[in-house]
Amino acid sequence: MMPDPLYRQIAEDLRQRIESGQLGHGDQLPTELELRERYDASRNTVRDAVKWLTTRGLIQTRPGQGTFVAEKIDPFVTSLTVDPATGRDDEGPVYLAEVTARLRKPTLSDPRVEIQQASAVIASELRLAEGSTVVSRSQRRYIDETPWSLQTSFYPMALVERGALKLIQAVNIGEGTVAYLAAELGLRQAGYRDKIMVRAPDAVDTAFFMMPDDGRVAVFEVLRTAFDDHVRPIRVTVSVYPADRNQFEVSVGSVPRDVPVPGGGSGNDGEALAR
Amino acid sequence: MYRRIAEDLRQKIESGELARGGQLPTELELRERYDASRNTVRDAVKWLTTRGLVETRPGQGTFVVQKIDPFITTLDSATGLGGDGDAYVTVVSASGRTAKDSIPRVEIQPAVGMIADELQLAEGSQVVSRHQQRLIDGTPYSLQTTFYPMRLVERGAARLIQAADIEGGAVRYLEEALDIKQVGWRDRITVRTPDATEAAFFRLPDDGRIAVFATLRTGYDESGKPIRLTVTTYPADRNQFVMNVGDVPNTDVVPRLESSASESQSLPSDTSGKDSRTSLPLAFADDPSVKAKPW
Numbered sequence: 001m002m003p004d005p006l007y008r009q010i011a012e013d014l015r016q017r018i019e020s021g022q023l024g025h026g027d028q029l030p031t032e033l034e035l036r037e038r039y040d041a042s043r044n045t046v047r048d049a050v051k052w053l054t055t056r057g058l059i060q061t062r063p064g065q066g067t068f069v070a071e072k073i074d075p076f077v078t079s080l081t082v083d084p085a086t087g088r089d090d091e092g093p094v095y096l097a098e099v100t101a102r103l104r105k106p107t108l109s110d111p112r113v114e115i116q117q118a119s120a121v122i123a124s125e126l127r128l129a130e131g132s133t134v135v136s137r138s139q140r141r142y143i144d145e146t147p148w149s150l151q152t153s154f155y156p157m158a159l160v161e162r163g164a165l166k167l168i169q170a171v172n173i174g175e176g177t178v179a180y181l182a183a184e185l186g187l188r189q190a191g192y193r194d195k196i197m198v199r200a201p202d203a204v205d206t207a208f209f210m211m212p213d214d215g216r217v218a219v220f221e222v223l224r225t226a227f228d229d230h231v232r233p234i235r236v237t238v239s240v241y242p243a244d245r246n247q248f249e250v251s252v253g254s255v256p257r258d259v260p261v262p263g264g265g266s267g268n269d270g271e272a273l274a275r
Numbered sequence: 276m277y278r279r280i281a282e283d284l285r286q287k288i289e290s291g292e293l294a295r296g297g298q299l300p301t302e303l304e305l306r307e308r309y310d311a312s313r314n315t316v317r318d319a320v321k322w323l324t325t326r327g328l329v330e331t332r333p334g335q336g337t338f339v340v341q342k343i344d345p346f347i348t349t350l351d352s353a354t355g356l357g358g359d360g361d362a363y364v365t366v367v368s369a370s371g372r373t374a375k376d377s378i379p380r381v382e383i384q385p386a387v388g389m390i391a392d393e394l395q396l397a398e399g400s401q402v403v404s405r406h407q408q409r410l411i412d413g414t415p416y417s418l419q420t421t422f423y424p425m426r427l428v429e430r431g432a433a434r435l436i437q438a439a440d441i442e443g444g445a446v447r448y449l450e451e452a453l454d455i456k457q458v459g460w461r462d463r464i465t466v467r468t469p470d471a472t473e474a475a476f477f478r479l480p481d482d483g484r485i486a487v488f489a490t491l492r493t494g495y496d497e498s499g500k501p502i503r504l505t506v507t508t509y510p511a512d513r514n515q516f517v518m519n520v521g522d523v524p525n526t527d528v529v530p531r532l533e534s535s536a537s538e539s540q541s542l543p544s545d546t547s548g549k550d551s552r553t554s555l556p557l558a559f560a561d562d563p564s565v566k567a568k569p570w
């Protein structure tokens with residue numbers, strides 16, 4: 001294999017320094033001149049290395065001030081596996097509790113409620129004919145005042161016709177829609193399916209999440225279809241999460257609730273078994 | 276202005292009006308169509324290029340990028356033992372595609388950082404890593420490395436350190452050899468820009484615009500002890516994930532084997548969305564608004 005070009009070697013070295021913490025988040029990078037001396041490289045080579053790191057969001061240049069290691073956003077880990085009977089409804093107390101439990105501050109916008117014709121994807125997930133009427137409820141969600149996710153849930157209009165009138169009111173459903181539909185219509189959420197993909201952000205995402213306009217930060221798009229006891233779709237929720245501040249977790253089968261502190265106390269059984 | 280043009284072209288690409296693999300109108304045609312300056316049109320094309328929607332081939336023009344047929348990985352137990360080789364090959368074949376794994380590369384190394392943490396080993400403990408390249412229909416789809424504590428080998432799981440496929444999968448092997456049963460796992464799913472090795476293997480553009488999923492799967496035995504850690508990277512342009520919790524219908528995204536069809540016969544098969552749940556519960560059937568359709 002060909003050795004990497006010099007600018008890549010420099011960029012890789014700086015990246016490792018950033019990831020190891022040698023260059024701290026928010027720290028200023030050495031100046032161009034210092035980098036040229038340290039790596040014995042031309043101006044263009046150093047600039048290419050800096051550009052490579054910038055494209056990856058590892059550093060940012062502030063005009064008139066210099067180049068800095070990007071601040072790291074403390075990621076939030078969303079669990080995709082929770083009790084379907086209570087969990088992960090779209091505007092409810094579960095989300096607030098989940099965030100608060102980690103000593104972070106959740107905020108939800110009021111929902112924007114629209115009546116619209118189901119797109120092909122939504123119709124197919126809800127098993128409706130394309131163009132059927134659905135209610136959509138969108139919410140912007142913040143953690144510690146930072147925009148964190150955008151969520152839109154789609155409900156078949158039939159649920160409203162059967163009496164779930166709160167779905168078409170532009171106010172938060174305090175108990176959460178899962179509990180509300182169970183209480184109002186006896187519709188129990190028995191399960192859900194998530195489809196997880198990654199795409200480049202669109203204009204709406206970029207503006208709300210204050211993401212760089214060059215599309216280098218991708219967004220997760222999670223499409224959740226929830227089902228009732230009769231395995232019929234109740235709702236589809238489309239959530240968009242920027243990949244620079246979100247991670248997901250899935251637990252299957254029997255998994256210890258809290259993973260012990262690394263190294264601490266675990267050496268014991270490991271060693272005992274090994275010898 | 277350039278964003279409006281770009282957005283319009285993007286919609287045309289996504290709706291199929293501009294075919295995948297087809298040539299984009301020339302710069303001149305675009306200038307005329309949108310009544311825009313050369314720079315504006317160039318900015319719009321650049322915006323689409325950055326997002327991987329079009330590519331310029333020198334001397335030929337600009338083309339709509341071919342979409343790679345995505346593969347959908349199921350994260351819950353429906354596909355068996357969690358990323359294990361055999362289950363994976365079975366699932367891919369069931370979708371009518373051909374899976375090919377490289378011969379595993381086996382390394383013994385000290386566990387550092389996240390690997391030690393996840394396996395609950397002291398930093399520097401010896402671990403076995405088994406690394407595989409996975410291709411579907413000849414295209415690279417994922418890179419996978421599984422780490423096992425060395426104590427498993429010392430206790431008799433000698434095949435972990437052989438550079439050969441473990442037939443039936445490592446999970447089954449550990450159960451047979453050591454009576455260690457994997458009873459659950461936890462996945463952590465993140466997205467990041469690819470590193471140099473990944474970019475080369477997956478043949479990704481060098482500008483980092485296509486991200487990779489990096490999933491970390493820790494498998495646990497009955498006592499709640501981690502027995503393995505699997506790190507898999509999947510380019511986001513050709514991979515998606517699905518996760519089922521609780522009761523969900525049989526699905527269009529989990530490919531079904533002929534042989535397993537008998538097991539699933541009793542379950543509704545509703546891939547078309549048109550079977551309309553012939554056995555509607557009464558409460559729904561009574562509702563005039565849902566007579567013709569499921570709702």
